[in-house]
Amino acid sequence: MSIAPSSAPSTDHPHVRSLRRRWMAPFLFAALPLALVACGKSASQAGPAGGQMPPPEVSVVTVQAQSHSVELEYVGQTAGSRETEVRARVAGILNKRLFEEGATVKAGTPLFQIDPSNFQTQVASAEANVAVAQAKVNQARRDQARLVPLIAEKAISQKEFDDSKSALESAEASLKQAQAQANEARLNLGYTKVVAPISGTTGTASKSDGSLVTASDSLLTTIVQTNPIYVNFSISESDLLRMTKQVSSGQLAVPGQRSANGSLGFSVNVKLADGSLYPRTGKLNFASEKVNPTTGSFDARAEIPNPDGSLRPGQFVRVLLGGASRPNSISVPQRAVIDSPMGKIVFLVTPDNKLAPRPVELDGWTKGEWIVTKGVQSGDRVLVEGFIKAHEPGMTVKPVPYVAKAADGKPPVAPAAAEKPPAAPASAASAAAK
Template identity: 45%
Template sequence: MRALDTMEVANVFEDKCRSSVSRPEKPTAGHGCRLHAPGRPPSRSGARFAVCLGLILICTGCNRGAEDPKAAAQKGQAAPLPVTVITVEPQTLPVTWEVIGQTQGTREVEVRPRVTGILLERLYTEGSFVKRGTALFRIDPLPFQTALEQIRGIVGQAEAELARTEQDVARLQPLYADNAVSKKELDNAVSAMQSARANLFSARAQYKTAQIDVGYTSIAAPISGVTSRAAVSEGSLVNAMETLLTRIFQVDPLWVTFSFASKDYSQIQSEIAAGRIELPPERKFTVELQRQTGEFYGRTGRLDFQDTSVDPKTGTIQARARFPNPDAEILPGAFVRMRIRGAVRPHAILIPQRAMLQGPGGQSVYVLTESGKADLRPIVTGQTRGENIIVVEGLKAGERLIVDGVVRLRPGVPVQAVPAPAADAGKPAAPGTAPPQKGAPEPPNRKR
């Protein structure tokens, strides 16, 4: 037979008592019903009811007394808190720097007139691609042609004077040999001949200059590239070497200039020296260009220059990337975003940011010890990568990191490990999709 608990015993006694009360006594023959007079003892049914009531109270008190020690024992032994953990695993992570730069042509030329005159016509379409030597503007050539004809006459006179003086010298030389003329007369003739020859040289130089000026009335493109708008209109007076007519940009290849702080450069050098960053072979970084629309340019570039000094005014270092641009898809003057790839972080530890605590003493995480308790561990962090962050110091490979439930924990509290989901944030993003890191790249091979 199974043992009855306290409540079952109490219920049985209560049922019996109620049945005794509800069953009336049989009257004695000839006397009828009895009534209890005041001060007389109660009947047996009343005594039974009192006994049953007492037993119920005693059993109930015993039941409560039996439950209290058990509840006290449960309160004294706290159950381990369930937490989500991941195993710390070093991995090789790509390093990406993001910078903002401005596009510019590899050659940018300002087209200015080389002679002063009236601009007659514009011979090109603004914004079009032109080849070197293509005529762009024409200045009124008539004044220069007239000057050329005038100087041509001066050259003729100089040639005639030289011929006359040469004849005089040729005539006086035999006479001087026969002592028919003096030495002075011959010397004067020779001097006149030399002066006439010098005048001829000067006249010919003026004539050549006039020819050049006539040629300068037709203004041609000095390089091949994309033209800008015309700065002056036809009929305007343009001054030699002063008036800006237009600009030409050589956009293939295209340059993108940018700058980065010298502090970032020093930090990267320190990480390279510590072995936390490895550079690509021959320091050939790959540069991706993002258009203003958010799309990436279809061709990649290379870093080809870095300045050897820091700008004292801004505290930055200038650098440049080079992109092929055969179809002139990217125009000069635009601000673009670039991602510099190629370096990696070997043996990097990446953890979810939600596992990290921020306190007065800095950043820390909870690590699950071998004894099943939470251990508070201070850490030093590096760059962020989306929802994750790189831990530089404080964690080792193989340790179990608590990532969820850290707010409820205290150092030394017993915890129960629950494996993290397969898609937890402890793993890096796919190559090419990881959020970039702002900073400066390691300098490429400098051009001397």
């Protein structure tokens, strides 16, 4: 079906022109800002000279080889420097607990009282036996004393005199036996009062008042000495081998000489679960000579002062061994290292101010900076800030000295807790691979 030309309204008709203006107005207003932005962009791209953008400003640091302190970090767990089980030495009925659970006690403090009645009776009986034995000794001595002048006059036979002497010796031996039994009875009576064998913090009581204590079930409580406190940790075999090689080659210097207990002169700090650093410094007091077959690593132990008891046995902590250093090593700020598909890279700024990606090898972390073992040389300029503006290889930049920001006064965040470094662009990664 077609419409005759005469039936269509003319484009010059006033009504048609009015509709056209109302229909086009919104598009004209929408296109106006875009045109202004395009004009501004073209005007900004046209630089002050030559019609090009000026080189972007980036922060760089000039690296220099120097000695860097190194902290070796491991996972550890605290333990009491002395831990003991408090057990009853005699069987009986537990009369009373004499301490508060969780309290700090000194060595010799009474902890439990076992019913002493039966042991008091045994002591009395043993002392009576001693008295009887003593009486027999006295009688034997008197008998022998009467026979001494008679044997001199040969009024009695030698056998009779020898029998009296043997009776005295037997009586004296019986006296010693009775005295030993009496001493044992007194010891058992004394054991009815259970005392703390060491100073420390008590645990929970495993038996309540009125319970029967037997030889096979004698555990009453535990005591842990927490000042100083021990921190047990392990050093993997690979870490120890790498450290040994670095020490032999002079890449790593460790403090002190190996002592009789196998430890070195490392200082030890502890990082708690909330990331805070324990304020007191300890020392390494043990390092095993053999590999633990269960863990496949070398066991080590540190001793930390703990006068206020803020460290409790069983806590998981990070052990920081300090005192080691890397002589003539190069470090770069954490922000300068970028993760790329080909590994870790940094951007170097060449003498003609152009960007050049460079693969690097890292080994260790010190004071907020990575230790670089390969890829960067002394005197190189490394890009630290400005990756958003400058990340293309060969791009010309305007380098300015990098100033580390430490407004809060806190040390740099460790790599595990820090934000992930920006990923390298595909072009930079491919250039670094080449």
